[in-house]
Amino acid sequence: MKVTIDGxxxxxxxxxxxxxxxxxxxxDIVPPAMCYYSKLEGSGGKCRTCLVQVSKGSEKDPxxxxxxxxxxxxxxxxxxxxxxxxxxxVIEARxxxxxxxxxxxxxxxxxxxxxxxCHLQDLGFEHGAVKTRYEFDRRxxxxxxxxxxxxxxxxxxxxxxxxVFTADQITNTRLHGILNRxxxxxxxxxxSKAVDNDFSGNIIDVCPVGALTDKTFRFKNRVWFxxxxxxxxxxxxxxxxxxxxxxxxxxxVIRVTxxxxxxGEVEDFICNTCRFDKKKTADWVIEGPRKVxxxxxxxxxxxxxxxxxxxKTNPVLMEANKExxxxxxxx
Amino acid sequence: MGRKLLLEHINxxxxxxxxxxxxxGGYASVEKALKTMSPxxxxxxxxxxxxxxxxxxxxxxxxxxSFLAKPEGVARYLVCNADESEPGTxxxxxxxxxxxxxxxxxMITSSFALGANTSFIYVRGEMMPQIRIxxxxxxxxxxxxxxxxxILGSGYDLELYVQPGGGAYICGEETALLESLExxxxxxxxxxxxxxxAGLYGCPTVVNxxxxxxxxxxxxxxxxxxxxxxxIGRSTGTKLISxxxxxxxxxxxxxxxxxxxxxxxxxxxxxxxIANGKRLxxxxxxxxxVPILPANLILKTLNNEPRLMSYESLADGGFVxxxxxxxxxxxxxxxxxxxxRNTWNFARxxxxxxxxxxxxxxxxxxxxxxxxxxxxxxxxxMSDMDLLVDVSKKIEGNTICPLGDAAAWPVAxxxxxxxxxxxxxxxxxxxAVTRNYGLAHYADPLPKPEVxx
Numbered sequence: 001m002k003v004t005i006d007g008x009x010x011x012x013x014x015x016x017x018x019x020x021x022x023x024x025x026x027x028d029i030v031p032p033a034m035c036y037y038s039k040l041e042g043s044g045g046k047c048r049t050c051l052v053q054v055s056k057g058s059e060k061d062p063x064x065x066x067x068x069x070x071x072x073x074x075x076x077x078x079x080x081x082x083x084x085x086x087x088x089x090v091i092e093a094r095x096x097x098x099x100x101x102x103x104x105x106x107x108x109x110x111x112x113x114x115x116x117x118c119h120l121q122d123l124g125f126e127h128g129a130v131k132t133r134y135e136f137d138r139r140x141x142x143x144x145x146x147x148x149x150x151x152x153x154x155x156x157x158x159x160x161x162x163x164v165f166t167a168d169q170i171t172n173t174r175l176h177g178i179l180n181r182x183x184x185x186x187x188x189x190x191x192s193k194a195v196d197n198d199f200s201g202n203i204i205d206v207c208p209v210g211a212l213t214d215k216t217f218r219f220k221n222r223v224w225f226x227x228x229x230x231x232x233x234x235x236x237x238x239x240x241x242x243x244x245x246x247x248x249x250x251x252x253v254i255r256v257t258x259x260x261x262x263x264g265e266v267e268d269f270i271c272n273t274c275r276f277d278k279k280k281t282a283d284w285v286i287e288g289p290r291k292v293x294x295x296x297x298x299x300x301x302x303x304x305x306x307x308x309x310x311x312k313t314n315p316v317l318m319e320a321n322k323e324x325x326x327x328x329x330x331x
Numbered sequence: 332m333g334r335k336l337l338l339e340h341i342n343x344x345x346x347x348x349x350x351x352x353x354x355x356g357g358y359a360s361v362e363k364a365l366k367t368m369s370p371x372x373x374x375x376x377x378x379x380x381x382x383x384x385x386x387x388x389x390x391x392x393x394x395x396x397s398f399l400a401k402p403e404g405v406a407r408y409l410v411c412n413a414d415e416s417e418p419g420t421x422x423x424x425x426x427x428x429x430x431x432x433x434x435x436x437x438m439i440t441s442s443f444a445l446g447a448n449t450s451f452i453y454v455r456g457e458m459m460p461q462i463r464i465x466x467x468x469x470x471x472x473x474x475x476x477x478x479x480x481x482i483l484g485s486g487y488d489l490e491l492y493v494q495p496g497g498g499a500y501i502c503g504e505e506t507a508l509l510e511s512l513e514x515x516x517x518x519x520x521x522x523x524x525x526x527x528x529a530g531l532y533g534c535p536t537v538v539n540x541x542x543x544x545x546x547x548x549x550x551x552x553x554x555x556x557x558x559x560x561x562x563i564g565r566s567t568g569t570k571l572i573s574x575x576x577x578x579x580x581x582x583x584x585x586x587x588x589x590x591x592x593x594x595x596x597x598x599x600x601x602x603x604x605i606a607n608g609k610r611l612x613x614x615x616x617x618x619x620x621v622p623i624l625p626a627n628l629i630l631k632t633l634n635n636e637p638r639l640m641s642y643e644s645l646a647d648g649g650f651v652x653x654x655x656x657x658x659x660x661x662x663x664x665x666x667x668x669x670x671x672r673n674t675w676n677f678a679r680x681x682x683x684x685x686x687x688x689x690x691x692x693x694x695x696x697x698x699x700x701x702x703x704x705x706x707x708x709x710x711x712x713m714s715d716m717d718l719l720v721d722v723s724k725k726i727e728g729n730t731i732c733p734l735g736d737a738a739a740w741p742v743a744x745x746x747x748x749x750x751x752x753x754x755x756x757x758x759x760x761x762x763a764v765t766r767n768y769g770l771a772h773y774a775d776p777l778p779k780p781e782v783x784x
Contacts, residue, residue, distance in 0.1 A: 044521075045521035045689070045731060046688050046689045046690070046731070047689070047690050048689050048690055048691055048729050048730070049690075051729060067728045067729075068728065068729060070521070070731075073521045093725065093729050096691065096722075096724075096725030096729070097690055097691055097725070097729065099725070100690045100691050100693075100694040100695055100698075100725065101690050101694070103694040103697075103698060104694060104697075133718055134698060136698075136701045158690065159687060159688075159690075159693065161688075177516075178516065178687070180687070181499070181501070181684075181685065181686050181687045182682060182683065182684070182685040182686065182687045182693060182696065182697065183682070183685070183687060183693050183694055183696075183697040184687075185686075185687035185693070
């Protein structure tokens with residue numbers, strides 16, 4: 001099936017969502033996704049950041065769709081034409097969604113463990129407004145330990161439901177879910193139940209914000225001061241491949257996570273033994289440093305090339321700045 | 332006086348019992364459909380009648396039925412949406428309380444048309460008396476052989492169940508209703524797939540409003556063509572309107588669609604005018620979710636034609652000067668009503684009832700409520716009106732289900748039509764707490780439309 005996104009044509013399998021078609025093209029035209037997770041069935045459609053405009057429904061029925069659609073849950077039709085960053089309407093709607101998502105978010109990035117690898121930070125930076133117009137108290141919750149290794153900081157939650165889907169699909173039992181409704185809905189466990197099973201740690205990885213954090217890593221370090229290294233071990237858990245990223249500070253492994261792709265989705269879910277219990281270099285076979293996008297704050301201080309000399313006449317730098325300038329002023 | 336189709340025998344004593352209902356010609360449509368018609372013919376009749384969904388959206392019922400997928404070996408379901416919780420709408424409750432057999436009869440006929448062998452009536456949790464009434468009525472019908480195995484010897488089986496909901500407004504949205512019926516959290520599903528393809532338990536399902544299903548009875552009894560003669564244009568048949576607010580005679584009225592709004596409001600046959608000799612200030616024509624209109628715009632359209640109670644005429648002028656038929660919750664406000672307070676009240680309702688699944692509605696409804704609360708209590712700012720309009724625009728159309736739109740429209744329309752009242756609330760903050768803005772110019776005759784040569 002042929003689908004055109006922002007003027008770029010791509011051939012995809014029938015049944016692909018617009019978002020995944022855009023990911024096949026890659027680059028700036030990929031809509032951001034806060035709740036969609038390709039490895040979790042049924043996820044998506046909730047955060048509304050991936051809204052796109054369908055300017056032509058299909059070859060058969062060329063009428064445009066009346067409303068903006070969630071690209072993560074809309075399947076492509078042959079000949080569909082989609083507008084993402086070329087549509088001012090989409091940019092405006094997305095700005096609105098980002099503002100809404102941040103209304104009740106505490107914006108405590110300076111003390112949040114997720115800062116630096118937070119999707120909401122990226123989203124706010126890329127698509128958000130400079131300033132909020134919200135002048136009321138934000139909703140707050142107390143921090144809760146929902147297991148011996150996981151802390152829930154509900155105040156930061158954007159209710160993407162990813163952890164609920166993870167518990168349903170990756171782990172054996174789900175002991176947590178959404179309580180209440182509207183803006184007072186919250187993630188919580190059954191009364192006096194703790195999230196505790198072999199794969200429960202994955203809900204930390206899928207959380208796009210700092211609502212679910214690793215208690216063994218809490219307040220240990222900022223992610224951009226750590227050094228990610230790919231490593232592997234023979235895990236005896238049948239569902240875990242033992243392929244992880246180790247986060248070093250000096251000589252110490254201070255955190256273990258699953259490997260994440262460019263869209264922040266884990267490649268393979270890992271078991272809790274790998275995540276929480278194997279924190280010695282001796283436990284692992286090191287595969288090499290993890291490639292981190294040069295745009296990420298985590299890559300700072302980990303130069304893989306000689307930094308360019310800062311000279312005004314440097315044509316390469318001017319070229320790079322031009323791109324950056326266009327990117328910043330695009331919205 | 333218009334013809335009554337649904338409420339014809341409403342005043343007969345004992346009409347809620349099977350025997351009295353039967354003696355008044357009840358269950359004739361079941362006999363007619365099951366003995367003489369094929370399911371396709373029933374669907375065809377409903378299509379011909381032009382019946383439009385009475386739950387709010389006004390989608391043609393016959394068309395909805397014909398979209399139902401019919402794969403081999405998969406059960407089909409009919410679900411009746413009796414989760415009526417829109418502020419201002421109480422027609423379904425009235426129907427279920429006083430003439431429950433009409434709904435049961437409609438359910439049997441409709442289920443037969445759709446080939447459903449199990450049907451559900453999903454009733455809002457607060458309506459416990461109505462649930463008991465319906466269950467008693469079902470038991471009566473079953474005892475007389477109108478439900479169960481081999482109904483009237485036609486070989487058609489139907490089981491009918493009443494399911495109480497948990498009392499959430501969002502469960503009136505059809506996919507949230509199905510989720511709730513399946514025993515899950517009542518969150519709307521993401522469409523597509525539509526319920527007609529994959530609904531209850533993944534099977535093809537039709538969800539209809541109580542009144543739509545009840546209207547199938549006169550359609551089958553008299554034929555779709557006869558039904559289509561009532562009403563005006565594409566708004567055919569009769570509609571139950573639950574009139575409330577500052578009226579002399581509030582209540583549930585059955586009207587022929589196409590009745591002028593002015594007649595409905597002021598004639599003695601219907602609402603009988605505004606209570607206590609006051610003047611009309613504003614009207615919400617179809618339940619809290621539709622745009623509110625000032626008195627001059629509800630009685631006349633922008634072209635100075637009288638506005639009629641029909642899907643098209645009420646929507647005349649789009650969102651600029653029109654409103655919607657909605658679910659028929661007609662609320663009238665007299666000159667003493669405060670539109671800001673009313674808008675805040677509606678916003679509070681939607682804030683409370685938002686399911687919290689998608690972000691614009693979850694956060695936006697709360698935001699609007701807080702801003703409106705501030706305006707109502709005299710702490711507002713002049714910029715708040717533009718802020719509210721902007722927030723409502725960001726919600727509208729960007730959500731999974733129509734609750735976002737429903738929350739946005741009343742706020743946006745109140746500011747569109749009553750902006751000076753909002754501004755007065757800001758400039759005279761202290762005074763606004765103690766007295767109302769009054770009628771102002773909201774009932775003034777509309778300016779003559781400019782003649783374009």
